[in-house]
Amino acid sequence: ELKVEQNPLFLSMQEGKNYTIYCNYSTTSDRLYWYRQDPGKSLESLFVLLSNGAVKQEGRLMASLDTKARLSTLHITAAVHDLSATYFCAVDEANNLFFGTGTRLTVIP
């Protein structure tokens, strides 16, 4: 069975700091997505990574994909309180998304 592991599960960081969330997966898929979920809300698409070496940036977030290592990272630069949310990676296997466990990020002023 395909496994998608994220770490850390919980992340508390101060505003202005940098940090990286890791997503390891067990399949050979080269399609990976990052989603954000606010409490009680739906999932918002952040990044779509469709090939090895793909790197995408939006504001203070940057995502990358290394299909050989079966690893994706979500890097947070100079965190702000508005980034507090749960972040999920999801691996696409035959159009079926397999989600990681999620990383609950809290940014402290």
Add this chain to the structure above:
Amino acid sequence: DTAVSQTPKYLVTQMGNDKSIKCEQNLGHDTMYWYKQDSKKFLKIMFSYNNKELIINETVPNRFSPKSPDKAHLNLHINSLELGDSAVYFCASSHLSYEQYFGPGTRLTVT
């Protein structure tokens, strides 16, 4: 303009009842999905439909059945509800194999 909508947003019901959750998308997508998010926030695919044809059916109880009257709708019917069915159910849609867009979710509570 709501891209993927679900009704109801909240559903509270007793064990043994039968209920349905409706999903509609106005994006012209050809594939729709149902996901379950449990109390620990873990998300798992349940079903997907492509052009009215079930193409993925994960190991969910047969009390759950997806029904798609047309390409824009994928409803989820649940028979004989159990306590363990309590969760948030998300509908999603996509065009071909591109990124999936999620609905607002339906929080189901079985008492």
